Amino acid sequence: GAGVSQSPSNKVTEKGKDVELRCDPISGHTALYWYRQRLGQGLEFLIYFQGNSAPDKSGLPSDRFSAERTGESVSTLTIQRTQQEDSAVYLCASSLGTPGTGELFFGEGSRLTVL
Amino acid sequence: DQQVKQNSPSLSVQEGRISILNCDYTNSMFDYFLWYKKYPAEGPTFLISISSIKDKNEDGRFTVFLNKSAKHLSLHIVPSQPGDSAVYFCAASGNNDMRFGAGTRLTVKP
Numbered sequence: 001g002a003g004v005s006q007s008p009s010n011k012v013t014e015k016g017k018d019v020e021l022r023c024d025p026i027s028g029h030t031a032l033y034w035y036r037q038r039l040g041q042g043l044e045f046l047i048y049f050q051g052n053s054a055p056d057k058s059g060l061p062s063d064r065f066s067a068e069r070t071g072e073s074v075s076t077l078t079i080q081r082t083q084q085e086d087s088a089v090y091l092c093a094s095s096l097g098t099p100g101t102g103e104l105f106f107g108e109g110s111r112l113t114v115l
Numbered sequence: 116d117q118q119v120k121q122n123s124p125s126l127s128v129q130e131g132r133i134s135i136l137n138c139d140y141t142n143s144m145f146d147y148f149l150w151y152k153k154y155p156a157e158g159p160t161f162l163i164s165i166s167s168i169k170d171k172n173e174d175g176r177f178t179v180f181l182n183k184s185a186k187h188l189s190l191h192i193v194p195s196q197p198g199d200s201a202v203y204f205c206a207a208s209g210n211n212d213m214r215f216g217a218g219t220r221l222t223v224k225p
Contacts, residue, residue: 004158033213035215041217042121042204042215042216042217042218043159043204043215043216043217043218045213045214045215048212048213056212091158091159093158103149103151103161103164104151104159104161104206104213105161106151106158106159106160107158108156108157108158109158
């Protein structure tokens with residue numbers, strides 16, 4: 001597709017369940033980012049993938065969060081044993097090359113609600 | 116550890132007037148700065164950027180100013196229009212890192 005695609009667009013789950021969020025970046029974009037935005041908060045960096053390099057996981061809030069990326073394509077963000085404070089919009093973005101060489105292109109986000 | 120700060124959560128201006136959104140950063144490794152605009156239920160979209168070798172970049176009604184010594188940048192919108200009402204995020208990048216501020220909600224009143 002022409003843009004960054006995220007699925008599901010909305011997810012409601014019960015506390016303690018695991019969830020997977022998917023991101024399809026723009027074809028050819030080597031960099032992929034996950035951010036989250038909790039209600040009333042700004043964009044919180046989670047994880048960054050650049051090509052085949054080891055990902056920058058410094059933003060992941062706990063070991064319940066993990067993400068994978070297959071080559072330079074799809075990424076999956078997994079949250080295990082979800083908690084109510086995980087409720088947020090999870091945004092994926094991709095870019096050509098490394099930061100500083102151009103802007104990020106964002107998907108529309110996956111809204112996660114943990115009951 | 117907030118490396119990029121937008122201290123004003125909201126701003127309201129009258130249509131036709133200037134909107135000034137501010138952003139401060141702490142990491143001197145940042146060398147590229149961007150503003151994004153976000154409407155409800157949409158992902159942020161790129162608006163304007165500036166490299167650290169410049170102090171001003173202009174694109175139509177939007178101008179970004181960078182003061183490296185103060186680690187401060189600002190976005191000026193003039194004249195402001197009701198369609199500019201959105202949340203504006205400041206971002207800073209460098210050293211393979213991009214960080215965002217918390218955003219400022221701009222409301223332009225007709």
